[in-house]
């Protein structure tokens with residue numbers, strides 16, 4: 001399988017090194033040096049590419065998606081900080097007829113965690129004695145806050161029927177790959193649900209799995225559909 005890595009930073013490099021033993025050939029690498037104004041996204045550069053894996057920045061991801069979709073190349077979208085433009089991106093993918101898998105977090109554990117949190121929120125929706133918080137901490141180079149994963153966790157709580165306030169907080173320090181916590185507290189007790197990533201490898205392996213899965217598919221998919229159907 002031939003892929004393009006769009007955003008050749010910490011994640012892009014890890015995807016390259018973990019993909020090689022799985023037969024994934026990186027035929028194109030785009031970063032701020034050869035794609036600052038999207039000049040790297042050309043039909044010639046993308047000829048023969050099966051999928052592009054997008055881990056650039058909040059400021060560049062949507063522009064990259066728009067142009068890669070116009071070339072008819074399938075996408076795995078891992079960059080965060082663009083969820084406010086979800087409807088537009090979904091429209092771009094549908095109109096171009098490509099296949100795209102997105103997730104603010106490609107670890108299998110977090111995708112299970114989304115479901116655990118949603119089920120807890122569904123039960124807590126009926127218990128007004130409990131108030132909720134949502135918190136995350138990441139390394140200090142992370143550009144967006146709160147993280148896309150935390151935004152999705154809160155969105156899953158709302159979708160599960162939890163319509164009371166959720167107090168949201170973020171910290172940035174050191175080299176932490178990502179910790180997310182959802183809690184419910186009452187006068188009687190506390191429930192704390194926490195996911196801790198140990199390294200970036202889990203995200204990279206999930207993104208590779210999504211790239212293999214999206215081959216030959218059309219439509220806009222969430223990574224949880226790849227994992228759980």
Ligand SMILES: NC(=O)c1ccc[n+]([C@@H]2O[C@H](COP(=O)([O-])OP(=O)(O)OC[C@H]3O[C@@H](n4cnc5c(N)ncnc54)[C@H](OP(=O)(O)O)[C@@H]3O)[C@@H](O)[C@H]2O)c1
Nearest residue numbers: 007008009010011031032035056078079080104105106203
């Ligand atoms: N979905 C997930 O599982 C997951 C997991 C981890 C991270 N993320 C997200 O993925 C993104 C990247 O994370 P990271 O840790 O790899 O960050 P990073 O190390 O900063 O990598 C981002 C790379 O994109 C480059 N870039 C800048 N402009 C570009 C452009 N126009 N086209 C292509 N590339 C461009 C950056 O260059 P410069 O830094 O020189 O500008 C940098 O090399 C972030 O949004 C992060 O939140 C998602």
